[in-house]
Amino acid sequence: MRYWNKFCASQVSKVGRCGLAFALLMSSFGCSRLKDSSEIKAAGNRVGEFKGIFATNRIIVTRLFKAGELKFDLTRYLGGDASLIELLGVYSNIGPLNDFRNGTPNSLNMLLWNMALSGLSKDIAESCGTQQIVIEKFIRIDYNPHFADRLGALCKEPVIDFKNEESLLNFWWAVQGFDAPREEYVAWRDFFMSPQSPYAKASSKEVINAMLKTMFLNPYFLLEH
């Protein structure tokens, strides 16, 4: 865990004090205004709901693609029906309140998220050895240099190198950022690096596909927390 600890020591401590002060401030508001649970939910506290299609799309663009990229649209993996977008969580602008709709995970939206993110994972894995993803055969989108480096490192076979945790950790950070706690990384790393891993003898494309899918479908990536 030395890589994780080193990175966190330099980055997290800077925001930690501000975060603590903010949390204390917010908790004092929470204590001073007692509401019943239905009111609190309606007031827009969305912990446990999907971040939503637009926020998730933006996160993916920021972390994976070239700055200012506008072509990437996760819903391309859903057959292009605009009405399905809403099922992945959107803010509505009907009426004076800007409600968030379809934030609660259910069977329908889990099917859609799985479909969209599996499609994206597959296309990224297929792009090994290049600097860009190709979607639907004609949409080409450049990766940002940071992600391209980390993906490129894993694309070099053999992927699963027990001495090379650094490239795995870098790939995790590139996709997950600080969304998930350390335990999630450790479990993910062990799943792919253990001698019993189902991917021990898989090709780099197969491994990267599975690595991305498991990161994208991690609750810390998809849900507000």
Place this chain on the structure above:
Amino acid sequence: MTSYSRRKVLKSGAAIAGGLCLTQNRFALGEPTKEPHFYLQLYYSGGFDSSYLFDARPLSFTAAGKIQNYLGQDPTPWLGSNGQSCLASSLVAPLVPFKDHFSVLNGILAPGRDDGHEQNRNVLFTGNSFGGDSYFPFLNEVLTPRASLDFFVSGTLSVPFSNGTSSISLTSQGVSSFSKLVGNSKDLSSQGQTADFIRSRLQLASNGPGRFSEGVRNMLAGIDESTSVARKFKNLDLQLGPSDSRILKELKAAHKLFVSGITNSLIISDVFNNNNLIDLDTHDGDSASKQPTTYQAIVAEVAEVFSFLKSTVFDEAKGLSLLDVTTVVISSEFNRTNYQQGMAMDKTGTDHNSLSNMMLIGGKGVRGGQVIGATDLDVLDDKGVYQNLSKAHLEFDPELIKRMGKPFDFDTMRPSTGAQEVYSADQYITMASVANTILKMYGCDESKYWSNTRNSGKAKILSGLLT
């Protein structure tokens, strides 16, 4: 040494109480019903002006400057099978063939008396002007088999529900697209050890007490159900014709969603035929003057709903139509005022009126053909002065422009005689009463019933409405 903090004591008490409730509920509920029971609600946003539907006033009231009437016709009595009646405008004529299949509820009062669209929409669906839990998941809970989704919304409704597994804003076209899309997809359960790993992380994160863990539990439940949902959508066979009206498309989708087990409850919200924009929020005289056309279109849609449900076979062997197994509710968020103050009666618009609402409720579980509840501002003396007004009305509406629900005797199922001296929400038909009646109809546990106000008991049931 063992210490007993207040938290520990409360937690233990809650656990014991929860256990007792569970035991009690099993006895109270018995076996979940195995009969199909669907719930279909048409929601029109903006606020019904019930004077164009089932709570009209004579033209003499318009002549006396008490209420606008752009239809220019005298209403006629709509006689209920329960001996009660209301005045209905001629626009409701297309509903006469279905009269025995639904009852009219008038004078449904919002206890909070907030006048906003959002607040009253929240009251309609959750009993709380801030929003909250709806009753749809509870209806699904008692049915066997449970549907995959607790409710489904077709249309533009911005849903204030905070509970249940939902699917929102997927119109018939979206349902059709989705069924084609999932036909070619792989669900997570078919993805071997990778899926097992994803599930193991979800399970770990779902163990906490907070809302994030609750969200993760929803993810897990969604994944568990997704294989079955995909199969149901794949076999949906929804055929939408190019010449189908918009409401017919939504009804066809509702039928398929019901019988496939995807949902038992569906709300069709503001889906108007031929893309007509129907404006119920008629603050100005110009839009108010179009109300006869507006309500003619709404009545036509409602008639189409009953016609479709009645003519669609659900179980040929048992001779059941879709209407026989579906409870139907037609609603808006509130009523409208008689006029806008300071405007001439032939140029006036109308404002929000949360002191009364009108609903139609019919189909399975409902004793149709009745008129239940009434509003005041219904008696004028020779000098054009309202008679029999309660102190509550004078307090809430001193301008006398809002028809207010009359106090209601829940034992006799008739408006109470005599004016109330002191206002108490429990003496009126409220949305909580309607919701509790629906919950009772389904056999839901009384702990799920709504209260009129935070500190009051459960709202009374409209027992005479139930079969």
